[in-house]
Amino acid sequence: MKGLNFVSLRYQAxxxxxxxxxxxxxxxxxxxxxxxxxxxxxSPFTKNEYLQQMLRVAQPQVAYRCLLADSWYASAENMTLVRALGHHFVFALESSRTVALSERARMQG
Structure with a gap:
């Protein structure tokens, strides 16, 4: 028997x-x-799409400062959405990921 897959959003203070x-x-x-x-x-939707929809729904209802998520959700698209919603984020990154800390660094690869 296979396990259940679910995505959850939890608020902690x-x-x-x-x-x-x-x-x-x-x-x-x-x-x-x-x-x-x-x-x-x-699934017709990815786990990232579920997360993004949850964040959009929670945005007007919950005042939070920072999103904490595991490496599964550490994509540029998710990070961009969180910043567009006016929040900060903490994501674990896989060791194989590269990060550009500026637009200039991104353009240089």
Missing amino acids: GELALPLAVELVRKTVAVYQGQTRKTSYQ
Whole structure:
């Protein structure tokens, strides 16, 4: 039996911790794997898309300063959204990731 996949958003302030959103990842889209000749299922949305939607919904309802997330969500798109919403973020990064600390550094690769 396979486990459940879900994405959750939790607010924490000191000892107070409240769940803001929980989304069960439903794998409803059939995908045929030619090499194995088997059909697998995937979600119509990525976990990053679920997170982004949760952040947009929470934005007008919850005053938070910083988003803390694991490396799964450490993408430029997510970081850009969090900054556009007016917040800071802390993401774990895989050791294989490269980071540009300025536009000039990004242009230099």
